[in-house]
Amino acid sequence: MIRFIHTADLHLDSPFKKISAMPKNVVADVRNSIYLSFQQLITVAIKQRVDFVLIVGDIFDQAHQSMKAHMTLIKGFKELQKYNIQVYVSYGNHDYLSCHTFPRNYPKNVHIFEKEKVEQFDYIKAGKVVAKIYGFSYEERVVDTNMVPQYQITEEAPYHIATLHGSLGSITDTSHETYAPFQLQELKQKQFDYWALGHIHTRQVISTNPYVVYPGNIQGRSMKEVGDKGCYLVTYNGYETQLDFIPLHTVTFKKITIEASNMEESTDVYLSLESLVQKNMKDKKKVMIEVTLENTSLKLEEWNRNGQLKEIMTLLNDRFSNEENWVQISVIKLKKQKLPREWYEGKDFLGQLHIAFQQNDKMRTLLDSLWNHPSGRKWLDTISEEELEDWTLEAENMATYLLQVGGEKE
Structure with a gap:
């Protein structure tokens, strides 16, 4: 044997x-x-x-x-x-x-x-x-x-x-x-x-x-x-x-998605994330979590822009950091509610904007000039398709938020 x-x-x-x-x-x-x-x-x-x-x-x-x-x-x-x-x-x-x-x-x-x-x-x-x-x-x-x-x-x-x-x-x-x-x-x-x-x-x-x-x-x-x-x-x-x-690992990296459509107050976010942290402490391992809040409202986008979500994350991380098997939230990402159909299918500005954000190949072509530069190759890590999608989603979320806020003000 x-x-x-x-x-x-x-x-x-x-x-x-x-x-x-x-x-x-x-x-x-x-x-x-x-x-x-x-x-x-x-x-x-x-x-x-x-x-x-x-x-x-x-x-x-x-x-x-x-x-x-x-x-x-x-x-x-x-x-x-x-x-x-x-x-x-x-x-x-x-x-x-x-x-x-x-x-x-x-x-x-x-x-x-x-x-x-x-x-x-x-x-x-x-x-x-x-x-x-x-x-x-x-x-x-x-x-x-x-x-x-x-x-x-x-x-x-x-x-x-x-x-x-x-x-x-x-x-x-x-x-x-x-x-x-x-x-x-x-x-x-x-x-x-x-x-x-x-x-x-x-x-x-x-x-x-x-x-x-x-x-x-x-x-x-x-x-x-x-x-x-x-x-x-x-x-x-x-x-x-x-x-x-x-x-063999001593620290676990996790990605977890939470339904956020029913979150009306910032305390709802805090309590939901607190429950998530306490649940993961039962693993008896040190855990690092990337949280995605799904179907977020315009209000949640606003909390993200003004720093409330980051403050909630910091409060929870400080609270649980001294546990032997700590659980920490590394980042909170937002995934917005599905946009109206006309945003996806329209030939107007909003529809064209959405189409532009889906063309990751053009985004990578633009970024390639950075990674092909001698200094860029030396100091920048290569990016995965997942990271590129995250950046694109964040940019689209920001554009959507600003357009919606501007529309409401008008």
Whole structure:
């Protein structure tokens, strides 16, 4: 029997840029969550008595690594060494080989794919080769070629595992750039028993025959990465492979929508959000929530403009921030009531305005000039389709509000 953990995208040193306005202890907890999740990973590996751990790229988040990240990693590897647990490591687009700040002076139980060329390691148990593990690391930030042709089973072994940090062609995920692209069918043709993938932060079992798996990352880092995060415990009993997902995250990111059409007073908003926070405290986890108030009235739009909603959010966040398992609201978004039919179908100004807001492709074209500028590429994060839709919705809400208010004044 072989038992191993498949993990990827640890992203140690993640900066968590958008939380600085939160209470200080909350900011500290969120920024430390990556390290606590990594320690959880080490604890699970020891508790489950696994044979080895696969880490498939992006251990670090940035090209310049901190001493804290480096020492956290070494300490974890040494803990695994005490229990004779091996570690197989490849590096991806965030932590490519040429960018490492510190020497890779890891203990002897750590085996690194040191080239941008597919190599292999033997996993030996009771004096016999029971698994062969294949992989490569990025030498520079970008690998834009298909690496799958390099994966070749060379010798017989009970179990063959391919590790690959890259992009499946059928997944359209604008939050991740396309690297080392591949197609599912070509993976299946290679006859490996398990494809351990990395790069995409959403947990996905792409195939079960053979297993082709993205474990996702171990800790959500923003509202782009909601829900449970962790690793897969993989067991091969000589006949079949079994997967068990194990949560590792210490902070949960959630998106929740609340019906707001019946909110007549600002106290209604406060009480509704208070109830939401108290309900989520039962999770026994630290929780960060993005709230969308749906079917909002003109009055709610006005409260948003004059800062009442932000004040409500701050009051609740301060009130619950000192709980051991705090719940915080990161942002309140508004989704207006459905506009009159003539707004959508009319050929007049209002109808044309709505149509213009739906043309996200033109918006992205306009923004591309920013991201194509040398300084823009250096300092600006890429934006996802979801973020672009949020910006567009907010702009349309503002235009609608101003036009309605202006109309009422007339």
